[in-house]
Amino acid sequence: MEDRKMEWKAEYSVGLREIDDQHKELLSLFCRVTDVLDDSKSWTDVHYRIVELRTFATYHFEFEEALMRMFGYPEQDRHGDSHKQFFIKMAEFEKHSILGDVKQDMLQFLFDWLFSHIMKSDKAYAQHILSGATVVQS
Ligand SMILES: [Fe+2]
Ligand SMILES: [Fe+2]
Numbered sequence: 001m002e003d004r005k006m007e008w009k010a011e012y013s014v015g016l017r018e019i020d021d022q023h024k025e026l027l028s029l030f031c032r033v034t035d036v037l038d039d040s041k042s043w044t045d046v047h048y049r050i051v052e053l054r055t056f057a058t059y060h061f062e063f064e065e066a067l068m069r070m071f072g073y074p075e076q077d078r079h080g081d082s083h084k085q086f087f088i089k090m091a092e093f094e095k096h097s098i099l100g101d102v103k104q105d106m107l108q109f110l111f112d113w114l115f116s117h118i119m120k121s122d123k124a125y126a127q128h129i130l131s132g133a134t135v136v137q138s
Contacts, residue, residue: 006030006110012118014126019067022060023118029053030110037103046097050090057086064122072136073125082121086113 006027013020033049036042061083068076089109093102 006034006114012114014118014123015130016126019064019122019126022063023122025056026053026060026118027114029056030114034103034107034110037097037101037106043098047094050094054087054090057083057090061086064125067129068125070135071125071129071133073128073133075121075124079121079125082117086117 008024008027012023012027014023029049029052033046033053036045036049061080065076065080065083067073068079073079093106093109096102096105
């Protein structure tokens with residue numbers, strides 16, 4: 001397992017400052033969710049932190065999807081499906097957190113998201129933009 005801290009590292013950069021800033025915020029919200037799983041068994045706390053994460057993730061994913069549309073990124077549908085899966089998974093964790101301990105599964109999922117989505121899928125569309133793609137839709 002990779003380093004368990006979800007602190008921002010330069011290697012996470014996709015090369016677009018606005019997206020990097022949003023990913024920094026996302027990572028800090030990941031920590032806020034997993035922290036509450038450490039500190040408290042209160043379902044309302046878990047629920048509140050998941051709502052915070054979901055709210056920001058909605059903004060971030062919509063921002064990315066708009067960029068992908070604008071720059072005609074060919075994998076935009078598949079990327080959008082992956083964003084939808086994130087919300088499905090969050091809803092499952094929220095439901096299961098009422099009855100049991102979801103901390104390890106949730107940590108695993110968030111780390112997988114960092115390493116497979118941010119580090120691979122997000123870098124791929126950013127590379128498409130940075131390699132000189134032209135705007136196809138405003
Ligand atoms: Fe992202
Ligand atoms: Fe994404």
